[in-house]
Amino acid sequence: MTGPAHLPGQATQSTATALQSRNLGFRWGRQQPLLTFPDLHLQTGEHLFLHGPSGSGKSTLLSLLAGLQQPTTGELMMLGEDVSHRASGDRDRFRADHLGVIFQQFNLVPYLTPLANVLLPTRLSPLRRQRATPTPTAEAASLLGALAIAEDHWQRPVSQLSIGQQQRVAAARALTGAPEIILADEPTSALDADNRDRFIELLLTLAKARHTSVIFVSHDLGLAHHFHHQVCLEART
Numbered sequence: 001m002t003g004p005a006h007l008p009g010q011a012t013q014s015t016a017t018a019l020q021s022r023n024l025g026f027r028w029g030r031q032q033p034l035l036t037f038p039d040l041h042l043q044t045g046e047h048l049f050l051h052g053p054s055g056s057g058k059s060t061l062l063s064l065l066a067g068l069q070q071p072t073t074g075e076l077m078m079l080g081e082d083v084s085h086r087a088s089g090d091r092d093r094f095r096a097d098h099l100g101v102i103f104q105q106f107n108l109v110p111y112l113t114p115l116a117n118v119l120l121p122t123r124l125s126p127l128r129r130q131r132a133t134p135t136p137t138a139e140a141a142s143l144l145g146a147l148a149i150a151e152d153h154w155q156r157p158v159s160q161l162s163i164g165q166q167q168r169v170a171a172a173r174a175l176t177g178a179p180e181i182i183l184a185d186e187p188t189s190a191l192d193a194d195n196r197d198r199f200i201e202l203l204l205t206l207a208k209a210r211h212t213s214v215i216f217v218s219h220d221l222g223l224a225h226h227f228h229h230q231v232c233l234e235a236r237t
């Protein structure tokens, strides 16, 4: 990981550890090789860029951090809790309460409107519902506005939106109910360079205002300058 790179103004903010991993490894199947990962350490409110060539294990590592898979080896601490060896139901609960996830394919519910999609985390988690201010609907509307989704699009099925718009809806959904950590897996791969940079700046500005930590995965090293830290996964032979 590169140096601490604290931004001006951060000194007065909390410096609690958002995430720490040690000796994390994962095997996709008995006959598969053990994929090992560098140790991570991220403070609250910091933004980490995770990059590496295709097949290096970026998505696998993110699925461990999201609790979609359980690590084969090592320890994972998130928000001061050891989440390495929890049952899948507990990992699902932790994700619903504390993590905003933006998947590569966005994973929006196609027949629901943008507003209904953004409200989903607050329906799944009482904690996220409680944190959505002033109300879940008002927060969802405010996030959609901040992410430049025009109001006349809010009541259409999300499948009728452009890829860029769907991606911004996915970002609004990840941010709603103020999760402590956002995990984003290559959400910009379908965009041109200008829209990619604009999206990342918007996401990080909103995250910064909420003091949310972000882990952003991409193979595109040209995006690294937006982030406080970067970690490179090595090519697998």
Ligand SMILES: Nc1ncnc2c1ncn2[C@@H]1O[C@H](COP(=O)(O)OP(=O)(O)OP(=O)(O)O)[C@@H](O)[C@H]1O
Pocket: 028, 029, 032, 035, 052, 053, 054, 055, 056, 057, 058, 059, 060, 061, 219, 236
């Ligand atoms: N569902 C799976 N079952 C078995 N092996 C998998 C599965 N998903 C990934 N792998 C293997 O794990 C390794 C790492 O894959 P992963 O998708 O994490 O890499 P990546 O860096 O995200 O790649 P890309 O940039 O192409 O998305 C690869 O060898 C891949 O074949």
